[in-house]
Amino acid sequence: MSVASAHWMWIAMVCLLALACVLPFFVSNYRVFQFTSAYIYAIALLGLNMLTGYNGQISLGHGAFFAIGAYTTAILIDQFHWNYVATIPVAALLCLIGGFLFGLPALRLEGHFLALATLALALATPQLLKYKAFEHWTGGVQGIVINKPDAPFGLPLNPDQWLYFLCLAFMIVMFWIAWNLLRGRIGRAMVAIRDQPTAAATMGINTALYKSLTFGVSALYTGIAGSLSAIVVQFVAPDSFGSFLSITLLVGVVVGGLASLSGAIYGALFVQFIHNISEEISKAAPWAIYGIFLIGFMYLMPTGIAGFLRLIWHRLVLREPRRR
Numbered sequence: 001m002s003v004a005s006a007h008w009m010w011i012a013m014v015c016l017l018a019l020a021c022v023l024p025f026f027v028s029n030y031r032v033f034q035f036t037s038a039y040i041y042a043i044a045l046l047g048l049n050m051l052t053g054y055n056g057q058i059s060l061g062h063g064a065f066f067a068i069g070a071y072t073t074a075i076l077i078d079q080f081h082w083n084y085v086a087t088i089p090v091a092a093l094l095c096l097i098g099g100f101l102f103g104l105p106a107l108r109l110e111g112h113f114l115a116l117a118t119l120a121l122a123l124a125t126p127q128l129l130k131y132k133a134f135e136h137w138t139g140g141v142q143g144i145v146i147n148k149p150d151a152p153f154g155l156p157l158n159p160d161q162w163l164y165f166l167c168l169a170f171m172i173v174m175f176w177i178a179w180n181l182l183r184g185r186i187g188r189a190m191v192a193i194r195d196q197p198t199a200a201a202t203m204g205i206n207t208a209l210y211k212s213l214t215f216g217v218s219a220l221y222t223g224i225a226g227s228l229s230a231i232v233v234q235f236v237a238p239d240s241f242g243s244f245l246s247i248t249l250l251v252g253v254v255v256g257g258l259a260s261l262s263g264a265i266y267g268a269l270f271v272q273f274i275h276n277i278s279e280e281i282s283k284a285a286p287w288a289i290y291g292i293f294l295i296g297f298m299y300l301m302p303t304g305i306a307g308f309l310r311l312i313w314h315r316l317v318l319r320e321p322r323r324r
Contacts, residue, residue, distance in 0.1 A: 017172075020168060021165075021168075023035065024160070024161045024164045024165070025161075029158070029160045032160045032161060032164050033160055033232070034272055034273070034276075035164065035272075036160070036163055036164045036167045036168075036232055037229070037232065037272050038265075038268045038269055038271075038272040038273070039164075039167040039168055039170075039171045039268070040167055040171075040225045040228045040229050040232065040268075041225065041249075041252060041267075041268035041271050041272055042171055042175075042264045042265045042267075042268035043170065043171055043174050043221055043222075043224055043225040043228070043264075044062065044066060044221065044222045044225035044226070044249055045249060045252045045253050045256060045263075045264040045267045045268055045271075046174060046175065046178055046221055046261065046264040047062070047217070047218040047219070047220065047221025047222045047225070048062050048218060048221075048222065048249050048250065048253050049253050049256075049258065049259070049260070049261075049263060049264050050178060050181075050182070050190070050214060050217060050218050050221070051214055051215060051218035052250070052253055052258065053253065053257075053258035053259035053260065053263075054182060054187065054190045054191055054194065054214075054259050055190045055191075055193060055194050055210075055211065055214045056193065056194030056195075057106075057110075057114060057211065057214070057215065058111065058112070058114055058115040058118075058250075059114070059115070059118040059215075059218070059246070059250070060115050060116075060118045060119040060122060060243070060246045060247060060250060061117075061118030061119055061120070061121035061122040061246055062118075062122075062218070062219070062222045062246050062249050062250075063122045063125070063241050063242065063243065063244075063245035063246035063248075063249065064121045064122050064124075064125040064241070064246070065095045065098065065099060065219040065222040065223050065226065066222050066223070066225060066226035066229070066241060066245060066249075067125050067126075067129065067226060067236075067238075067240075067241035068091070068094055068095050068098060068125075068223055068226065069091040069092070069094075069095055069222065069223030069224060069225065069226025069227040069229075069230075070091075070226035070227060070229055070230035070236045070240075070241070071129065071138060071144075071226075071230070071236055072087060072090055072091040072094055072223070072226075072227065073087040073088065073090075073091050073146075073226075073227040073230040073231060074144040074146055074230045074236045075137050075138070075144065076090065077146045078144050078145075078146055079137065084146075084149050084231050085166075087227060088170075088224060088227045088228070091223045091224065091226065091227035092220045092223050092224050092227070093220075094223065095219040095220050095222060095223025095224075095226075096216045096217065096219060096220040096223070097216070098216075098219060099215045099216040099217070099218060099219025099220065100212050100213065100215060100216030100219075102121065102215065102219075103211060103212035103213075103214070103215030103216060104208075104212050106118070106215065107208050107211055107212065118246070119243060119246070122242070122243040122245075122246040123242075123243050125238075125241060126238040126239060126241055126242050127238075129238035129241070130238050138238070139236075139237075141237070141238060141239075142237070143235060143236050143237030143238070143240075144235070144236050144237075145234060145235050146230065146231070146234050146235070147234065148163070148231075148234050149162070149163070149231065150162070163231065163232050166228075166231075167228050167232065170224065170228060174221060174224065175261060175264075178221075178261060179261060181217075182261070186210070189205045189210050190210060190214055191259075192205060193205065193207050193210055193211060222249075248271055249271075251267075251270075251271065251294065252264075252267030252268060252270060252271040253267055254267075254298075254304065255267050255270045255294070255297050255298070255301075255304060255305060256268070256270065256304050256305055256306060257303060257304025257305055257306030257307050258304060260304065260306035260307070262306045262309075263304050263305065263306035263307075266304070266305035266306055266309075267304075267305070270297070270305070274290060274293050274294075275290055277289075277293075278290040278293065
């Protein structure tokens with residue numbers, strides 16, 4: 001990236017951050033909730049993008065880790081009366097361990113075989129949450145209801161605004177961690193395993209360890225998103241974490257742009273708002289409209305929204321010739 005490109009990119013990021021900070025004071029609480037949910041999805045999509053886009057492992061089961069993070073927070077708040085912020089690291093740790101352990105047997109699977117194995121995890125999770133032996137903890141089919149926290153330290157914010165800034169802060173921190181992780185040795189090893197696994201192993205990269213760790217870190221990000229989602233929505237139930245959630249996360253990654261940090265934000269906005277727009281266009285067949293939007297995005301932007309915007313940026317703003 002040229003110096004001019006980096007300079008303009010930093011200016012754009014500062015302007016977007018400033019806009020995000022003033023946004024909740026000029027829109028309704030419902031819109032604040034929508035943008036908060038988009039930030040939560042962005043964290044989950046970032047974790048899945050690290051696994052799929054940067055490491056080449058396809059997962060259709062990340063909804064399960066989203067559920068683990070959400071239920072961990074809900075149970076600790078409901079049963080043990082923990083502070084809601086203190087539950088987030090616990091959810092992250094459990095998902096890290098669970099993702100790493102699941103990644104070990106998945107090392108023998110690649111491509112669509114791995115996708116089917118992770119899909120089985122997504123299908124089994126809601127049934128396990130409904131299992132009678134766990135009803136005391138999970139609430140069974142009724143789920144768990146928790147209270148919405150107020151802003152601490154006497155801040156002049158209503159609960160929706162406070163949760164908006166909390167999720168925005170977590171998103172910024174998680175993106176910063178991912179940026180540092182991917183631009184270093186670990187990130188280069190992940191990409192090498194994705195592109196040339198045999199050559200990577202020949203160069204001394206422990207492919208088994210890196211693939212399992214990537215799965216674990218990806219699950220950690222998704223678990224944090226699930227934990228924040230439980231705090232914001234104030235309710236968890238098994239049917240909220242079905243296989244459709246996992247498919248939605250993968251759709252967001254592809255639409256936003258594979259192997260792109262900014263693609264997680266674009267994909268999150270797509271996941272959060274396109275369905276609502278589809279319902280406004282047609283209440284009788286919203287999913288048909290959603291499908292048309294999805295096909296249109298994939299036809300017009302085959303490299304995702306991030307790739308399309310990057311091309312526009314270089315062609316129109318920086319006036320650099322298109323690389324063949």
